[in-house]
Amino acid sequence: MKIWDINPGYLGRQQLLTEHTELHSLAQVIESQLDGVGKMNSAVLRWAYHPAAVALRHAIVVEEMKMRDIEHKTPIAVPSTACEWPTLEGDWTAATQYAELADKGVAGRIPLPMSSVQLWEQHAYSVMARDLPLFKELQSQVESKAIAFDELADLLVETLRRPCHQHHWDKVVMGMWEPCLVASEASDYRSSFGRPDRLLRGIQYLSAQYQWPELWQATALTELACAVRVN
Known part of the structure; x- marks a missing residue:
């Protein structure tokens, strides 16, 4: 247990x-x-x-x-x-x-990461919603292979426990919405523009329907819905 x-x-x-x-x-x-x-x-x-x-x-x-x-x-x-x-x-x-x-042999919604690159891609939206400088730093470290998988894994857990910055959270949700625009149902969510909380629920629904990897395999798809936010 x-x-x-x-x-x-x-x-x-x-x-x-x-x-x-x-x-x-x-x-x-x-x-x-x-x-x-x-x-x-x-x-x-x-x-x-x-x-x-x-x-x-x-x-x-x-x-x-x-x-x-x-x-x-x-x-x-x-x-x-x-x-x-x-x-x-x-x-x-x-x-x-x-x-x-x-x-x-467990299979969840998000595939178990086989590399630092895959692990980072799965967490990128979540980190961006909390700390933009850290996002850029980790992006660079992963690309240059300057951070080991084990170190990155622990750091990402600790980072996702931090509160989100409200402005960053809003921008990340809007960024996550962009892949959803290809869906025929996207127009149903016009009334949610300017309401990122409501838009996130639309992103969750459409992601479940179409399972686009960049959203369906992202930690942010669920954790941003209950993340603590500060101004």
Whole structure:
């Protein structure tokens, strides 16, 4: 039983549902003042003292469930307090998590990355919505092969935990909309122009219908829907 750090788009259906159940179990333990925490394995225990992170991780998992037409009726309220995430440490790194899924032959919405280039392409929109200078820096490092896969994998997990800049978030959503313009249904979303939140839902719907790789295989397709935004 695990709570993962990598984007839930990489998880197979069974891993996704199992993590959702585990998050609810952990939320109940937190509500009970950590009664039963001693029975948890280390992959779950490190989340026990981070209730806001548990709630946000649950929200991201739920977005992925919706993208795969999995019904969800059990919300977890996201606290208004600042979110502190558990650290990536020991043997349970982001690269280790990708490797474990590969060993199991897991197939999620997003293909497991086989190179730093593929990993970066899957996360590029998400990083751009948070930190444009970092986006440019990582783009350069990946192109020049100046960053190792393991280092990039951990850095991307940590970056996607950061709040988005509202202006960047809006621009990224509009950029994600451009591939959707080829769809015959694109004109149905004219009323959403100027409303990036609504437009993102349209992007999700059309991506599910057409599965364009640049959108369907992007972490941003789901995680931007529940990302914390600041001005």
